[in-house]
Amino acid sequence: MQLIRFLISVSWLRIVTIIVAGLVCGAANTYLLTLINGLVSPMPHPDNTIARFALTGLVVLVSGISSQILLIRLAQDAIFRLRSDLSSGVVSAPLAHLEGLGTHRLMTTLIEDVRSLSQAVTAIPSICIDVATIVGSFIFLVTVSGPIFAVTIAGTLVSIFCVEVFLTRVRNIYREARENEDVLIRSFQAVTLGIKELKLHRGRRRDFMNRHLLGTARSLREQNIDAGSKFSIAQGLGQTFQLATMALILFGIAKWLDLPRDVMVSYVLVTTFLSMPMQNFMHRIPDLLRGDVALKKIQAMELSLETAHDEELLPFTDRPAAAEARLELTNASYRYGGEASQPGLGPGGPPPPPGHRGGPPPDVNGRQWVSHRGKAGRPLPPGPPQGAPHGPPPDDDEDDSGFRLGPLDLVFEPGQITFVIGGNGSGKSTLAKLITGLYVPRTGSVSLNDERIDHENVEWFRQNSSAIFTDFHLFEDYLGFDRPGIDNEVRRYLEELEIAHKVTVQDGRLSTIALSQGQRKRLALLTTLLEDRQIVVFDEWAADQEPRFRDVFYKEILADLKRRRKTVIVITHDDRYFDIADQLIKLDFGRVVKSSVAQR
Numbered sequence: 001m002q003l004i005r006f007l008i009s010v011s012w013l014r015i016v017t018i019i020v021a022g023l024v025c026g027a028a029n030t031y032l033l034t035l036i037n038g039l040v041s042p043m044p045h046p047d048n049t050i051a052r053f054a055l056t057g058l059v060v061l062v063s064g065i066s067s068q069i070l071l072i073r074l075a076q077d078a079i080f081r082l083r084s085d086l087s088s089g090v091v092s093a094p095l096a097h098l099e100g101l102g103t104h105r106l107m108t109t110l111i112e113d114v115r116s117l118s119q120a121v122t123a124i125p126s127i128c129i130d131v132a133t134i135v136g137s138f139i140f141l142v143t144v145s146g147p148i149f150a151v152t153i154a155g156t157l158v159s160i161f162c163v164e165v166f167l168t169r170v171r172n173i174y175r176e177a178r179e180n181e182d183v184l185i186r187s188f189q190a191v192t193l194g195i196k197e198l199k200l201h202r203g204r205r206r207d208f209m210n211r212h213l214l215g216t217a218r219s220l221r222e223q224n225i226d227a228g229s230k231f232s233i234a235q236g237l238g239q240t241f242q243l244a245t246m247a248l249i250l251f252g253i254a255k256w257l258d259l260p261r262d263v264m265v266s267y268v269l270v271t272t273f274l275s276m277p278m279q280n281f282m283h284r285i286p287d288l289l290r291g292d293v294a295l296k297k298i299q300a301m302e303l304s305l306e307t308a309h310d311e312e313l314l315p316f317t318d319r320p321a322a323a324e325a326r327l328e329l330t331n332a333s334y335r336y337g338g339e340a341s342q343p344g345l346g347p348g349g350p351p352p353p354p355g356h357r358g359g360p361p362p363d364v365n366g367r368q369w370v371s372h373r374g375k376a377g378r379p380l381p382p383g384p385p386q387g388a389p390h391g392p393p394p395d396d397d398e399d400d401s402g403f404r405l406g407p408l409d410l411v412f413e414p415g416q417i418t419f420v421i422g423g424n425g426s427g428k429s430t431l432a433k434l435i436t437g438l439y440v441p442r443t444g445s446v447s448l449n450d451e452r453i454d455h456e457n458v459e460w461f462r463q464n465s466s467a468i469f470t471d472f473h474l475f476e477d478y479l480g481f482d483r484p485g486i487d488n489e490v491r492r493y494l495e496e497l498e499i500a501h502k503v504t505v506q507d508g509r510l511s512t513i514a515l516s517q518g519q520r521k522r523l524a525l526l527t528t529l530l531e532d533r534q535i536v537v538f539d540e541w542a543a544d545q546e547p548r549f550r551d552v553f554y555k556e557i558l559a560d561l562k563r564r565r566k567t568v569i570v571i572t573h574d575d576r577y578f579d580i581a582d583q584l585i586k587l588d589f590g591r592v593v594k595s596s597v598a599q600r
């Protein structure tokens with residue numbers, strides 16, 4: 001079982017210790033049972049019963065407490081491992097894959113699946129202890145009476161079979177409920193991000209609440225009630241079979257075989273003793289089912305707990321960044337599409353492609369930066385030669401679904417400002433992601449200073465670019481800057497960017513990021529200036545700036561970057577400043593419709 005494999009990977013030594021402690025506890029419990037049985041049976045009573053009873057009680061106590069403490073530690077370690085592995089899975093997954101999944105799915109996994117898995121993880125060792133006690137009791141029962149043991153086992157197997165029939169249905173309901181949780185988190189996202197739109201429109205708010213948020217919450221409630229009720233019926237059925245078995249033994253077998261009274265007393269004692277671990281075991285089953293559903297969901301999202309994503313494996317040598325950057329796109333193309341039908345995105349999704357061994361997912365366009373070695377040294381299926389387009393070049397023309405950019409042949413020179421222009425949806429941002437190494441070209445290649453970018457050097461390549469996308473994120477801390485005097489540098493830039501009156505910095509942390517969009521963009525620009533990388537990409541940066549500062553950006557900041565021989569790529573609609581560009585690239589429906597280089 002996947003869950004057990006995951007637990008073993010957290011700490012096999014601790015698992016073994018817990019199981020041993022559980023077995024000791026179970027064996028001591030069984031021994032306690034024989035002692036009690038000896039006491040209630042007719043004379044002669046065994047010697048030193050009190051001392052043995054006390055000693056066994058102590059063993060039960062110590063082994064029980066120590067296994068519980070180990071269990072708590074194991075559960076917390078497992079939760080930590082889950083959070084860390086899943087977060088690394090998210091960070092290292094290809095951008096296109098994450099975009100295809102959507103943030104709501106990621107959030108559900110990081111919050112809900114981790115919670116379900118941690119409950120399941122906590123349940124497993126307790127189940128081990130219960131099973132040890134149950135097995136011990138059954139062994140004792142063999143010594144009491146062979147026929148009673150055989151009938152009890154048969155009754156237990158029949159009840160397990162009947163319960164399992166119900167549990168299959170319960171598992172399916174949990175699976176459907178888990179899909180609904182994705183939808184619910186998406187609604188929560190909409191209610192927080194779209195709060196202004198909802199507040200301003202009473203009808204929309206009511207419709208949204210009834211049809212979306214409450215609608216999903218309602219069906220989730222029904223599913224959980226349904227699953228809980230079915231499970232209770234299953235539990236009741238199991239108990240009925242146990243009672244029926246007991247009745248058969250007490251009123252049938254005992255009479256037919258004329259079993260002595262002390263045998264029957266022992267049987268009743270064992271049955272009573274068994275009821276507690278049996279109940280515990282039954283109560284833990286829903287946790288196991290939900291954990292299993294959560295684990296399958298995580299695997300379906302290709303954020304595997306056991307296999308690393310290729311991006312995590314991308315080789316990175318601490319090679320200095322390029323002194324100057326000449327970027328070249330040769331026959332490079334990219335295409336979106338197929339996200340909805342990506343392997344494993346939902347119950348209806350097609351199975352992974354043949355040869356896909358649970359390793360990293362292909363990029364949404366079917367390609368990925370290829371690695372030939374798994375995290376634990378496991379070789380992955382042989383890939384195409386490094387640097388070559390990964391896999392046979394897909395025949396783009398056969399599939400028209402999704403937006404396609406290119407094929408493009410473009411050159412971006414150091415000390416050159418390139419403006420990328422074009423209508424909405426013409427592919428400008430897609431091009432920005434392609435030239436910063438965030439997307440893998442579907443055909444052709446990207447080269448930096450004539451060095452083709454492939455799996456071996458893409459991680460290094462990305463360290464040469466700084467980009468401000470339209471959906472940029474601001475971190476309050478200046479993370480990853482380990483040079484001294486960063487506060488003073490930030491203060492200088494805060495002055496230059498005219499936001500020193502709003503924000504201060506102390507120990508690499510900004511006093512606030514609750515600012516206007518234009519001010520937040522200036523802080524993003526500040527980070528770019530601090531990074532001081534050779535390739536600088538601005539995606540409609542100036543759109544939210546006041547006219548005067550827009551002027552500062554185009555005429556001073558860009559000019560300064562050009563002077564410092566940066567390769568500057570500016571996505572813009574500001575036709576007033578087109579004359580600043582050394583190169584102008586116009587995109588339309590993903591194709592270059594106009595490209596001109598200024599003669600200066």
Ligand SMILES: Nc1ncnc2c1ncn2[C@@H]1O[C@H](COP(=O)(O)OP(=O)(O)OP(=O)(O)O)[C@@H](O)[C@H]1O
Binds near residue numbers: 336425426
């Ligand atoms: N994550 C995505 N998944 C699928 N398709 C996408 C995705 N992002 C963009 N697209 C599609 O790609 C096309 C180009 O998008 P892109 O963001 O590159 O355009 P753009 O030129 O930057 O537009 P704008 O000026 O509006 O920002 C769009 O038509 C859109 O439908």
